[in-house]
Amino acid sequence: MMEKNRLIMEFGCDARNEAVARVVVAAMMTRTNPTLSEVEDVKTAVSEAVTNSIIHGYGLTEGNILLETYIEGRTVYITVTDHGCGIENIEKAMEPMYTTVTDGSRSGMGFSFMEAFMDGLEVISDRENGTVVKMKKIIGKSQEIY
């Protein structure tokens, strides 16, 4: 991935950065001429991925999150990488309503939302290296459902 238009951003695992991350991607994708609903889809998915890195990847520890995005034609590619604790069982983690953090306000819907709002989702994770979430959104493809 060496698209000239790529954007690479690294930030600390502070929850306030969730908003920064999704706004940056929203700004990036304006050049694909998306509908408002497509922008919202991507913002939600980015928010979910970054939140996962903060809450689950790093938990009570510290570390940086890498956000990479680029555009090819009218497709937006996004990668969110952390070097946190990784996911023990990806299949289980992707089940709707499944969460390992039960004391907070987690819904267990993070991956379900990413899957529902994007046109592609790939999760690579191991205990040594952390988690990489790759997503793409094809702009102009989906019909408005409202």
Next chain:
Amino acid sequence: MNIYEKMGDTIIVYMPREVDDYAAGKMVEGTEQAFAEEMVRHAIFDFSRTTFMDSSGIGLITRRFRQLRDRGGSVGVINVNKRLDRILLMSGIYRIAARLDSGQANEGLNDVDEI
């Protein structure tokens, strides 16, 4: 603007502009004391100023639902725009939260206890 308002046994929670993990955490913190009161049985989440929400909002509503259910109460949502409605629908939250029309806020949730 207050983040919540109490009317008898009902608490109305005014959701923030952007509901993410950070804002939801603040919201839980800010209403914890109010929800701890045993007399509070029903909660209405007012989304009139909300323009963005991720799954943290679902987590927040579910958390309060569990708390109030134990007291025989209920939860509802109000002033939900189309985008939020899609998210709420997808998450299945309408199985536990009633969707209210704006006029219903003042009547409280007493008539939707069965759901």
